[in-house]
Amino acid sequence: MELSPSAQRIRAIAVEHFAEHGYEGASLNLIATAAGMKKASLYFHFANKDQLFLTALEHALATETEHATHTFEAEAATLPGLDYLTAIGARYDEHASLRFLLRAAYAPPAALRDTVAQGHGQFLEHIGETLRARLPQPNASRTNTLVEAYLGAVDSLHVEVLFGNDEHLDRRRTALWSVLTGFWEAGN
Template structure:
């Protein structure tokens, strides 16, 4: 949820729309079906959002805010190696967090007409991850090539995100183990 206070009606629309967009994507989503899920007329959605794009971008901003908080939380925890907590938490987070599933689907398969806006927002989220890992790497060892390893870590994250998005959680542990071993080796 964003930091803004919303009316209960607007929040119900956002909650239903989030679930609907996760299931059907932007192109498959229907404002009529979202209205039906909430138990309102479709026209009532327009009292809160100018159009489907405005609703979608509101949900994207919410997802970015929620996921930024999740990244902050993971990097604040003590861990064996820099960035490990976030990687270890991804599978369970994907299974339980609609915002995360929405963010991944939106970032990797954006509606074409919103791709530039989505890319800019997602890039800011990744920059936050990079800032966290850079800080953690500096604390881990002064002799590391922080810029190089930070980019490698983002590659690990990309790989894990794509595994979740396209393959689900079935083989995630194998991908995590392989990617994490490579990254951990680079740290030593």
């Protein structure tokens, strides 16, 4: 859906606001005020809170999918994926799109749970397929296992960045990457 410049501004503010307050704590009044308009004007662009949330989610998913794709494309390692895992903490701190996406994925609004889960699942699937495309393919079964384990690592680090701290994030990333590389190297 093509958004007007005003709707794009509202969406950007909504991503930040939902990232900070979640769905339940979000205020359309505050979003409208931050966008320099009255709440009634916000309804000209978005029918309700659900529509604004889903539009913000779609944008966050697109932004984070693009980030993952570029991170993998720029990596030159034999076993790709470390750069994405390493960037998770800083990305979370610096980009509301990841904060919003993770908050929505791990604490979705009940009425939108299925839609959020589907979008988050497609995001993770994209990461897995991007990794798979970058791996040498000598053993399909081993590749499949590595991709699934890698997605488990991504999921674990997403939870850690959301609920934990930087020290735990670094320790978990190091341990997970060590296991993943050991598994891969043992089979090649």
